[in-house]
Amino acid sequence: MLSNTPGINRSTSWSEVKSKVSSDPRYTAVASDSCREDLFKTYLKTLKEDTPDVIRSKEEEKLPSFTSKKKDERGEGHPAIEDFRNFLAEKVTDSEGSFESFKSKFYRNPRWTDELTAVQKKRLFESRVREVKKKLLESQATCDNTRDKEEQSQSLHSPSVSENNESSTSQKEAAVENFTKFIAEKVTDSEGSFKSFKSRFDTDLKWTKELTDAEKRKLFDSHVDEIHRKNRELLWSILDEIELSLATTWDSVKDKVQGDSRFISYTDSEKKQAKEYAVYMHKKYLKAKEDFRELLKETQLFTFKTKEILEQGSFSLKDFEDAMQNDKRFTALTCISDQRDQMILAYINELSEKTQPPD
Numbered sequence: 001m002l003s004n005t006p007g008i009n010r011s012t013s014w015s016e017v018k019s020k021v022s023s024d025p026r027y028t029a030v031a032s033d034s035c036r037e038d039l040f041k042t043y044l045k046t047l048k049e050d051t052p053d054v055i056r057s058k059e060e061e062k063l064p065s066f067t068s069k070k071k072d073e074r075g076e077g078h079p080a081i082e083d084f085r086n087f088l089a090e091k092v093t094d095s096e097g098s099f100e101s102f103k104s105k106f107y108r109n110p111r112w113t114d115e116l117t118a119v120q121k122k123r124l125f126e127s128r129v130r131e132v133k134k135k136l137l138e139s140q141a142t143c144d145n146t147r148d149k150e151e152q153s154q155s156l157h158s159p160s161v162s163e164n165n166e167s168s169t170s171q172k173e174a175a176v177e178n179f180t181k182f183i184a185e186k187v188t189d190s191e192g193s194f195k196s197f198k199s200r201f202d203t204d205l206k207w208t209k210e211l212t213d214a215e216k217r218k219l220f221d222s223h224v225d226e227i228h229r230k231n232r233e234l235l236w237s238i239l240d241e242i243e244l245s246l247a248t249t250w251d252s253v254k255d256k257v258q259g260d261s262r263f264i265s266y267t268d269s270e271k272k273q274a275k276e277y278a279v280y281m282h283k284k285y286l287k288a289k290e291d292f293r294e295l296l297k298e299t300q301l302f303t304f305k306t307k308e309i310l311e312q313g314s315f316s317l318k319d320f321e322d323a324m325q326n327d328k329r330f331t332a333l334t335c336i337s338d339q340r341d342q343m344i345l346a347y348i349n350e351l352s353e354k355t356q357p358p359d
Contacts, residue, residue, distance in 0.1 A: 080115035095133035190228035307352035
């Protein structure tokens with residue numbers, strides 16, 4: 001009943017409403033007047049507090065029609081409109097938000113003028129939002145244009161990526177070249193380690209910081225490997241010219257090696273020389289065995305029947321060896337004759353296992 005009764009708001013008194021609804025059957029259905037008043041007060045609490053615009057709108061409804069018409073006729077240039085437009089210019093600085101949220105925030109502000117209708121204010125607000133949005137777009141376009149020009153200018157006056165890379169590469173190459181020369185000055189043999197080299201020279205001015213330790217180690221190892229290669233080639237070339245048997249020791253030959261005029265450029269220690277000699281002799285030993293194997297294949301003394309002949313006792317192993325004694329490939333293994341005999345027997349067994357060729 002109360003919700004259907006016009007003109008009730010939170011400022012309406014019970015006496016005003018009572019005179020309007022006293023004839024309604026729903027009014028008389030409530031037993032006592034105090035109960036009716038309590039229900040009325042409870043109803044008022046459910047009503048939202050009217051904003052100034054709502055109150056003003058209701059008041060305008062009560063005014064003669066010429067008042068609203070007069071407000072609607074206020075156009076551009078009217079002081080109230082200009083003042084509210086300035087107010088919006090101060091408060092609305094982005095294109096987000098709605099008129100309702102703006103209204104809820106500023107309706108208590110003294111500049112929220114009563115001289116304009118809610119419709120007029122909303123139109124002015126929306127106009128301000130469009131204006132802000134336009135300015136933001138223009139500003140963004142200007143910034144983009146300025147940034148593009150700056151980037152173009154920077155690209156014209158700044159070194160290109162390729163130029164920077166070339167400069168960096170050139171500096172790196174120079175650092176590698178200088179450090180390689182530094183190593184060559186300080187390292188003359190192949191026996192030192194990078195760790196000991198670093199501990200001796202890392203305070204030197206030529207110990208460049210432009211290279212990492214890994215890069216320096218790689219250059220160091222490369223230099224040491226080259227020294228080792230040259231020393232080995234020199235030593236082995238001298239040994240190739242000396243008549244050696246597989247039984248010749250380093251002590252018996254080192255004086256002859258070290259007396260060679262070429263040996264003056266050898267830089268490693270005598271201990272390293274002995275080690276390299278052992279490597280050389282091992283290669284010589286393997287080569288001698290390989291050559292003797294070729295001799296066994298070349299001679300026609302051995303066939304698939306040789307094993308049977310030896311077992312019958314018709315010939316001895318020495319008989320076969322005597323037939324090869326003038327060949328250097330045979331005599332080269334004299335100092336290890338036991339191994340030579342084993343090689344002969346192994347070859348004879350190998351032949352005996354082969355199928356007898358057809359007649």
